[in-house]
Amino acid sequence: MLSKAELERARERAAVALAEAGIVLTPEERNAIEVTDFGLSDLERIGLGVIVYVNTERVCAKELVLFPGQTCPEHRHPPFGGTPGKEETFRVRAGLVYLYVEGPPAAEPAVQPPRPEHYTVWHEVELRPGAQYTVPPDTRHWFQAGPEGAVVSEFSTQSRDDLDVFTDPEIQRATVVA
Amino acid sequence: MLSKAELERARERAAVALAEAGIVLTPEERNAIEVTDFGLSDLERIGLGVIVYVNTERVCAKELVLFPGQTCPEHRHPPFGGTPGKEETFRVRAGLVYLYVEGPPAAEPAVQPPRPEHYTVWHEVELRPGAQYTVPPDTRHWFQAGPEGAVVSEFSTQSRDDLDVFTDPEIQRATVVA
Numbered sequence: 001m002l003s004k005a006e007l008e009r010a011r012e013r014a015a016v017a018l019a020e021a022g023i024v025l026t027p028e029e030r031n032a033i034e035v036t037d038f039g040l041s042d043l044e045r046i047g048l049g050v051i052v053y054v055n056t057e058r059v060c061a062k063e064l065v066l067f068p069g070q071t072c073p074e075h076r077h078p079p080f081g082g083t084p085g086k087e088e089t090f091r092v093r094a095g096l097v098y099l100y101v102e103g104p105p106a107a108e109p110a111v112q113p114p115r116p117e118h119y120t121v122w123h124e125v126e127l128r129p130g131a132q133y134t135v136p137p138d139t140r141h142w143f144q145a146g147p148e149g150a151v152v153s154e155f156s157t158q159s160r161d162d163l164d165v166f167t168d169p170e171i172q173r174a175t176v177v178a
Numbered sequence: 179m180l181s182k183a184e185l186e187r188a189r190e191r192a193a194v195a196l197a198e199a200g201i202v203l204t205p206e207e208r209n210a211i212e213v214t215d216f217g218l219s220d221l222e223r224i225g226l227g228v229i230v231y232v233n234t235e236r237v238c239a240k241e242l243v244l245f246p247g248q249t250c251p252e253h254r255h256p257p258f259g260g261t262p263g264k265e266e267t268f269r270v271r272a273g274l275v276y277l278y279v280e281g282p283p284a285a286e287p288a289v290q291p292p293r294p295e296h297y298t299v300w301h302e303v304e305l306r307p308g309a310q311y312t313v314p315p316d317t318r319h320w321f322q323a324g325p326e327g328a329v330v331s332e333f334s335t336q337s338r339d340d341l342d343v344f345t346d347p348e349i350q351r352a353t354v355v356a
Contacts, residue, residue, distance in 0.1 A: 053267065054312060058335045157237055
């Protein structure tokens with residue numbers, strides 16, 4: 001759960017990070033930045049800011065904004081409506097992101113998530129500005145920003161956040177603002 | 179047809195425009211910027227710089243770079259492989275773009291293309307940074323940058339440039355470098 005004040009502060013921080021990365025938003029977009037705490041009420045450590053540019057039946061594009069050290073928790077995008085599920089490419093625009101996906105686990109992961117008992121994939125991909133990685137449909141992944149936060153472009157097939165399957169059973173994707 | 183020197187100069191100009199828009203490329207991407215003159219050998223007025231970030235069977239994302247006043251000529255993306263054809267969203271990151279699509283024609287279009295006899299759609303959409311427009315599959319469109327050039331993000335379904343249908347019969351999409 002987020003308070004209205006917390007939501008507005010997070011939007012302002014995300015807007016500043018986007019502007020510093022050279023990304024121009026309309027005033028309407030600025031005021032509609034989605035902020036999610038994944039229902040865990042620990043936004044500073046677990047959460048995400050999101051601007052959805054387009055999300056049709058075929059194509060989706062977003063910008064993601066992470067606070068310093070903030071984690072987007074482990075999840076997968078399952079098949080739906082006769083499709084294999086969402087395929088997504090993350091391209092880092094600013095900052096540093098540690099992305100974890102299915103595959104041989106890192107011997108010494110660069111970062112640890114909060115609530116680590118709910119994380120199962122540890123193949124590490126370090127992404128700096130200009131670097132990108134494509135996550136196949138229905139495969140588990142999570143990511144955490146480095147010490148200066150991050151701005152990440154996401155290019156994907158249709159986004160259906162309501163269908164995302166999180167490993168942590170406490171997570172609720174829809175944000176509740178008190 | 180482009181000379182190698184012309185290609186390299188165009189890549190350098192595109193790289194500068196992208197950097198000024200805050201867009202970070204890897205050195206490999208910088209050296210692989212696609213420059214097309216659409217076979218008309220008039221690059222300063224008719225052409226495009228392109229960086230393809232990702233192009234899978236399902237999703238494509240690119241940056242487009244236009245010189246001041248440069249035109250991407252009228253074309254459409256026809257159905258193929260059981261799909262309705264490429265659906266694409268243009269989002270302007272820097273500069274100004276006049277996009278023309280099917281619909282009620284502008285009484286006084288803001289710009290004119292070279293070889294105007296090969297242009298048939300005149301519904302005008304003015305796009306400044308933060309503005310975007312989604313072009314449906316198989317519909318004609320063209321665009322021209324304003325006096326300072328433009329950087330445009332393109333989010334789409336799979337891109338198959340080889341299938342593009344241009345109105346101007348002289349156009350060849352594949353670039354020939356002499």
